[in-house]
Amino acid sequence: MRSSAMRDMMAVTERPEVISLAGGLPDTSTFPPDTLAAVLDSVAVHDAAKALQYGPTEGIVEAKDCIVEVMAAEGMAVDPADLIVTSGGQQVIDLVCKTLVDPGDVIVAEAPTYPGAVPTFCSYQADVVQVDMDSDGMRIDLLESTLDRLEKDGRRPKFIYTIPSFQNPAGVTMSLPRRKRLVEVARERELLVLEDNPYGLLRYEGDPQPTLRSIDGGLYTMYLGTFSKILSPGIRLGWVVAPPPVLEKINIGKQAADLCSSTLSQLMVSAYFEQGRWRDYVDSLTEIYRARRDTMLDALAEFLPRESEWTRPGGGLFIWVTLPDYIDTTDLLARALRDNVAFVPGEAAYLDGRGRSSMRLNFSGVDEDSIREGVRRIGKVVEEQVALYGTLTGRPRTSSAAEAAAPAPPAEEYPGGSVVHLPRRPGRGRQAKG
Amino acid sequence: MARVAVLKGGPSLERQVSLRSGARVEDALQRLGHEPLPIDAGSDLIVRLRELQPDVAFVALHGRDGEDGTVQELLEILGIPYTGSGVLACSRSIDKVLTKMLLREAGLPTPEFCSFNYTAFKELGAAEALPTIGEKLGYPIVVKPAGQGSALGIKFAQSEAELPAAIVSAFSYDTKVLLERQVKGRELAVSILDGPDGPEALPILEAVPNEADFYDFEARYKFGGTEFVCPAQIDEAAADRVTQVSLDTYKLLGLEGFGRVDVILDEDTGEPMVLEANAIPGLTETSLLPQAADAAGIGLEDLVERIVDLALARAGRATTA
Numbered sequence: 001m002r003s004s005a006m007r008d009m010m011a012v013t014e015r016p017e018v019i020s021l022a023g024g025l026p027d028t029s030t031f032p033p034d035t036l037a038a039v040l041d042s043v044a045v046h047d048a049a050k051a052l053q054y055g056p057t058e059g060i061v062e063a064k065d066c067i068v069e070v071m072a073a074e075g076m077a078v079d080p081a082d083l084i085v086t087s088g089g090q091q092v093i094d095l096v097c098k099t100l101v102d103p104g105d106v107i108v109a110e111a112p113t114y115p116g117a118v119p120t121f122c123s124y125q126a127d128v129v130q131v132d133m134d135s136d137g138m139r140i141d142l143l144e145s146t147l148d149r150l151e152k153d154g155r156r157p158k159f160i161y162t163i164p165s166f167q168n169p170a171g172v173t174m175s176l177p178r179r180k181r182l183v184e185v186a187r188e189r190e191l192l193v194l195e196d197n198p199y200g201l202l203r204y205e206g207d208p209q210p211t212l213r214s215i216d217g218g219l220y221t222m223y224l225g226t227f228s229k230i231l232s233p234g235i236r237l238g239w240v241v242a243p244p245p246v247l248e249k250i251n252i253g254k255q256a257a258d259l260c261s262s263t264l265s266q267l268m269v270s271a272y273f274e275q276g277r278w279r280d281y282v283d284s285l286t287e288i289y290r291a292r293r294d295t296m297l298d299a300l301a302e303f304l305p306r307e308s309e310w311t312r313p314g315g316g317l318f319i320w321v322t323l324p325d326y327i328d329t330t331d332l333l334a335r336a337l338r339d340n341v342a343f344v345p346g347e348a349a350y351l352d353g354r355g356r357s358s359m360r361l362n363f364s365g366v367d368e369d370s371i372r373e374g375v376r377r378i379g380k381v382v383e384e385q386v387a388l389y390g391t392l393t394g395r396p397r398t399s400s401a402a403e404a405a406a407p408a409p410p411a412e413e414y415p416g417g418s419v420v421h422l423p424r425r426p427g428r429g430r431q432a433k434g
Numbered sequence: 435m436a437r438v439a440v441l442k443g444g445p446s447l448e449r450q451v452s453l454r455s456g457a458r459v460e461d462a463l464q465r466l467g468h469e470p471l472p473i474d475a476g477s478d479l480i481v482r483l484r485e486l487q488p489d490v491a492f493v494a495l496h497g498r499d500g501e502d503g504t505v506q507e508l509l510e511i512l513g514i515p516y517t518g519s520g521v522l523a524c525s526r527s528i529d530k531v532l533t534k535m536l537l538r539e540a541g542l543p544t545p546e547f548c549s550f551n552y553t554a555f556k557e558l559g560a561a562e563a564l565p566t567i568g569e570k571l572g573y574p575i576v577v578k579p580a581g582q583g584s585a586l587g588i589k590f591a592q593s594e595a596e597l598p599a600a601i602v603s604a605f606s607y608d609t610k611v612l613l614e615r616q617v618k619g620r621e622l623a624v625s626i627l628d629g630p631d632g633p634e635a636l637p638i639l640e641a642v643p644n645e646a647d648f649y650d651f652e653a654r655y656k657f658g659g660t661e662f663v664c665p666a667q668i669d670e671a672a673a674d675r676v677t678q679v680s681l682d683t684y685k686l687l688g689l690e691g692f693g694r695v696d697v698i699l700d701e702d703t704g705e706p707m708v709l710e711a712n713a714i715p716g717l718t719e720t721s722l723l724p725q726a727a728d729a730a731g732i733g734l735e736d737l738v739e740r741i742v743d744l745a746l747a748r749a750g751r752a753t754t755a
Contacts (some may be wrong), residue, residue, distance in 0.1 A: 008450035009586065015445065326599035328606075331587050334447060335606035385602050388552075392561045392598035 009333060013342035019374035022342040024116075024168065024317055025365035026229050030288060031281070035272070042271040043264065055263040057255045059085025059239070062270035067239050069273065070225060074200050076214045082241050084250055087261045089198055089226035089238035093117050095257065096159065096194055096222060096240070097124040099249040106150060106157040110138050112320070112349030112358070114168045114196065117161065121351070128351045129157070135311075137174025138162055140181045147189060159192040159222070164212060166199040166316025169349050169360035173314055176209055183212055186220040192246070196224045199316035201282050204290035206314050213241065222246060227269060229317070230282050235265040289317070289364050292371055296363040299372045303379025305386045317364040322346075322357060323382055326389050329359045332381060341377040437469045438742060439488035439514070441505060444475035446497035447607075448584055455717040456494040458724075462738040463492070475500065483512055490745050491516040492738075493714060498581065501714045502528035515749030517741045519713040523688035527711040530612050531580045533687065537708055540686050542679055544708045545698075546571055547614040549580065552605060561598075568594050571615040575600075578614065579607035590616060619701035622666055624680035625694045625715065625726040627737070628744050633684050635677045636726035640666035662722065664729040672699060676706045683708050691744045692737075694723055 013022045043051050050060075058064075064080040071078045086092050093116075101107065103125035109117070111130035121128050129150070131143045143160070150157060162182070164174040174182070186193045195212040213221040218241065226238035240250060254260075272278060296319055300310050310321040321343075323329065330345040346358030361378075363371055440463070442456025443449050453474075460470040471486050473479065475495055483491070491514050499505060503524035509516040519527070526532050531549040538544060548567055554560035568575070577600035579587040587607040589600035597613075604611040625636040640663045666673070680695035694715035697706045715723040717734075727737045 008584070009447050011450045012445065012447060326602060328589075328599070328603045331603040331606035334582075334586060337447070385606070388555060388605060389598055389602050391555050392564065392601055394561065 009330075009337070010342075010344075012337055013333075015340075018337065018340045018342050019366060019370050019377070020342045021361045021363070021366070021371070021374050021378075022344045023362055023365050025362070026233060026285070026317070027288065027364055027366075028232055028234065030285060031232065035275070035277075038275070039268050039271045042274075043267045046271075047267050051264040051267045053263055055260045055266065057084070057251055057260050059083075059261060060263060060266050060270075063237070063266035066269050066273040067225065070201075070227075070230070070278075071223075071241075073279065074197070074214075075208070075210055076223075078218075078241055082218070082244070082247065083239050084242075084247060084254060085261050085266060086238045086240055086254065087258060088228060088233070088236045089196065089224050090116060090120070091254075091257070091261075092222075092224040092238055092240040093120050093161075093194070093196070095250045095253045096242075096246075097121065097126065098253045098257075099246060100158040100192070101126050106155050107159060107161055108143065108146065108157045109161040110163070110167065110170070112169050112346065112355055112360075113161065114163060115344060115348040115360070118348065118351060126158075130350060130352065130354075133167070133170055133172055135172055137164060137167065137172055137178055138182070140178050140185065143182070144185060147185070147191075157191060159194050160186065161194045161196065162212070163196045163198075165197060165209060166202065166313050166318075168199070168316065169318050169344065169346075170320045171311040171313030171316060171318045172320075173209060179209060179212055179215055183216040183220070186216065190220070192220055192222060192243075194222045194224060198224075198226045198229050201230055202286055202289060202317070203315035204286060204293060204313075218243065230285070231269065231272065231278065235262070235268060237261060237265050237269060292363040292366075292368055293319070295368040295371045296361065296375060299375035299379075303376050305379075305383055307386070308382070317362050319361045319363065320346075321359050321361055323359070324386065324389070325357045327382065327385050328356050330356065332359075332385065335381045335385075336378060339377045339381060341374045343378065435467050435469060436489040436742065436746070437471060437486070438463050439471045439473055439483060439486055439491040440494055441473050441475050441479075441491055441500065442494045444495050444497075444500050444505075446495070446499055447582070447586065448497035451584075451716050451718060451721075452494055452496045452500065454719075455496070455721070456492075458717050458719070458734060459492050459494050459738055462735045463742075466735055466739055468742070475505065479505075480508065480512070483509075483514060488514060490514070490742060490749070492742060492745075493517055494717060496714055496716060497584070498528075501712070502581065515745050517745040518691040519687075519689045519693065523690060524713045526687045527689060527693070527713045528581050529610075530578060530710050531610060533683075533711055534612070534614075534708075536686055537683065540682070542682055542686065542708055543705060545615045545617045547612055549610060549612050551611075552609045555601075564597055565594060567613060568597065571613060574616040576612075576614045576616045577601055577604045578612045579604045580610035580612050582607040617698050617700050617707050619707075620666070620668070620699040622668075622676055622697045622699060622706070623694055623722045623726070624677060624697060625692070625723040626680065626684045626689070627692050627727070627732075627740065628690060633681055633689075635681055636723070636732070637665035637729040638668065638673055638676055639664040639722050639726050639729075640668070641722075662725055664725050668699070672704065672706070679706050679708055683711055687711055689713055690748070691741050692723065 013020050063085050068078055101124040105126055107126045107128050109128055109130050111132050131146055132139050213223040222242040224240055307324045310319050333345050344360040346355030349355050440456050440460050442452050460472055463470040471488055473482050491509055493516050503521040506521045506524050534544045534547055550560050573593055575591045577589045587604050589603050591597040591600045621641045623639045626633050642661045642663055676697050683695045684693055694712045696709045700707050
């Protein structure tokens with residue numbers, strides 16, 4: 001009941017007057033219309049009949065070649081025969097569940113996990129076990145103890161779902177030692193890993209980390225990629241690379257789901273890649289998003305009360321903010337919507353009711369002025385609740401960083417995601433930071 | 435045939451439910467041979483109504499603005515007949531605190547409660563009174579925003595320590611909060627429809643939690659769904675009492691056309707306690723009033739026809755198409 005009420009509330013976030021930091025939208029207004037026109041023109045002139053026709057379930061060769069190119073840019077060599085073109089990355093999650101999961105089966109995921117995967121996991125009636133993260137991503141030690149515990153109960157997870165780079169929603173990146181260890185754990189225990197990597201190329205600082213697939217060589221890794229964040233989510237194209245027996249089953253599942261992904265979209269991607277400038281566009285996005293991330297980090301330091309914490313993502317689209325534990329972010333959203341600002345309440349990223357004092361903020365979808373104004377409005381309503389709580393408990397009112405006597409801590413004082421919030425059960429006391 | 439403006443959507447948090455209610459009403463109107471004129475209630479509401487000149491407005495809005503008398507007041511000004519309750523009854527029923535005050539005054543059973551507005555805490559130091567409230571009501575205490583229709587913002591405080599956070603949550607939705615003694619027992623909903631001889635109660639519906647742990651109310655809102663049983667399996671004497679207090683509540687608040695009264699059957703005393711009344715209950719496939727109507731052999735079309743006829747009759751217009 002509560003979750004459906006939350007879904008209903010999320011629908012209100014789409015009102016035009018609302019500054020929405022809730023979506024996961026790339027900024028498609030940055031894509032040059034001329035380029036789109038040229039791409040469409042090229043498809044129409046050269047491939048009209050093919051573009052309007054069904055295609056093979058696994059995708060057309062032209063699109064697969066583009067995917068091989070993107071994966072090479074992320075340090076992976078892949079044979080086009082080992083991948084299937086899908087209708088967005090979301091379909092990969094769905095097809096992998098369809099292929100592997102029976103009701104009651106265990107899926108291991110990060111805590112918090114991608115909110116969009118939650119309804120998919122639920123629709124296959126999976127029992128999702130979430131493993132906590134810190135600033136270096138999923139805690140592999142906790143993963144191992146979780147797997148031990150499951151094994152004792154005679155339960156074997158169908159797969160481990162992870163977004164190692166610039167995780168949605170937490171914004172943290174798995175360290176290299178943990179990546180290596182995760183691959184080892186998967187091999188030792190013969191467990192499949194679904195590596196979801198939509199943001200790997202949207203990196204604003206630091207060196208790229210090797211993907212799990214490149215470490216593992218594809219033995220136990222199913223790899224999910226997408227054109228949504230590097231080109232357009234509107235064309236609905238993603239892909240999956242998986243070990244052959246799994247891939248075969250995914251192919252059958254996809255046939256049942258939609259026969260094939262849009263041939264028109266696939267030819268558009270191919271025509272676009274032929275121009276040879278896709279990396280330039282990703283670079284331009286990276287510039288824009290980096291500035292927006294910085295704007296958001298600055299605004300958070302300025303407008304949020306001092307007992308708030310947030311992550312500092314090195315890439316991707318999201319910052320994960322954790323407020324004092326007496327603030328319920330689902331309720332806060334109702335209040336925030338009256339001030340025309342929206343975010344994703346943290347509980348959407350959990351299946352066990354945790355995350356209720358956290359929120360996911362997106363910095364890619366709106367411009368810098370709106371980010372600043374949106375965070376200011378969130379700060380105002382949080383401040384209001386902090387003050388009210390102080391009144392109710394007789395605790396002195398705490399002030400926001402900007403109002404405090406001490407100078408506001410610069411964003412640099414929140415180094416590389418070291419302040420990622422570890423999820424807590426609601427109601428448990430906690431130390432206030434700062 | 436009547437031209438019926440179906441007011442739905444709007445800016446409230448219950449927008450989605452309202453859109454579904456509205457769509458169902460439109461389908462029913464179409465099948466009945468009426469002309470539905472869908473309107474998403476926004477800033478152009480008055481302009482649209484003036485343009486369309488409907489014979490009657492079907493108000494399928496839920497929550498703030500739609501169910502609190504605001505839209506009804508506008509329709510009065512425009513002289514357009516509308517379905518359901520009038521301005522005063524809407525204003526009374528949207529406000530759980532006002533409803534309970536009226537119930538208490540009329541001697542109808544409702545769980546013990548108190549209420550504060552934001553100013554009381556902010557300016558008048560009401561926080562000092564929290565321990566006294568705890569003693570008076572006894573824990574657990576249910577904290578609710580006064581004017582929120584859905585389950586959002588409802589919190590259960592097991593102890594004094596949990597009360598402040600629950601109050602903060604409730605103030606996210608409204609400037610007034612209700613603190614109510616948590617009564618445990620079976621949760622019942624009585625849908626009411628006006629008939630030729632006044633309001634008639636439809637079969638009682640019971641909300642049965644799927645989760646075994648009935649104690650943890652909050653868990654029920656989060657996880658397991660709720661199963662609805664209609665007619666509720668309760669003994670006749672209790673059913674009569676539940677029906678009677680519901681009808682009394684409906685009349686007390688001045689509700690018209692249709693409505694729903696939510697009641698809990700106190701497991702300690704066996705007596706019904708009124709929690710709240712809804713002037714515009716949901717009309718979706720899974721909503722409670724249509725389920726209760728169905729159990730009484732009244733299909734959606736009959737229901738919609740009756741509600742529209744009542745609105746036209748109230749306005750002194752010719753009734754049937």
